[in-house]
Amino acid sequence: MQQLRSSGVTKISIGIQSFQPEYLFWTAYTLRISSENFKTFFGNKLERNYGLEMRIARVLGFVKKENGQYLITDKGSYYYHYYEKFYTLSYIDHMWNSMKKEAFLEELIIK
Numbered sequence: 001m002q003q004l005r006s007s008g009v010t011k012i013s014i015g016i017q018s019f020q021p022e023y024l025f026w027t028a029y030t031l032r033i034s035s036e037n038f039k040t041f042f043g044n045k046l047e048r049n050y051g052l053e054m055r056i057a058r059v060l061g062f063v064k065k066e067n068g069q070y071l072i073t074d075k076g077s078y079y080y081h082y083y084e085k086f087y088t089l090s091y092i093d094h095m096w097n098s099m100k101k102e103a104f105l106e107e108l109i110i111k
Helices: 016-030 035-042 047-060 074-101
Strands: 002-006 009-013 032-034 062-066 067-073
Touching: 016 032, 016 047, 016 074, 032 035, 032 047, 035 047, 047 062, 047 067, 067 074
Parallel strands: none
Antiparallel strands: 002 009, 032 067, 062 067
C-alpha cells in the first residue's frame, strides 16, 4: 500500500490484487459470480485464485456452475446473507463510532 499526500488530501493507492476478497464478497450479493468478469478485472482466472474454495462451495451446495458462472443456490444465499450481516454491521458500527469522534477521518482501519 502506498500513501500519497498532496494539497491536504490523502490518497491511498493499494494494489488491485488485494481487492479480490472484497470483489467476491460484493459480487456475490448479485447471487452470481462470473469467471470471465473476474479474469477481466484481475487478469487471472477465478479458479486459479479460488479454485479450492469454489470446489468446496459446490460440494456443500452453496453454488452451482453454469456457463462459466457460479450461481449461488438458495442454501448458499441463506448462509451468505446470514454472515454478511455480521460483516456489514461490524464495518458500519466501527465506521460510525470512529466518525462520531472525527467527522472526516484521515484513515479508517477495519480488522
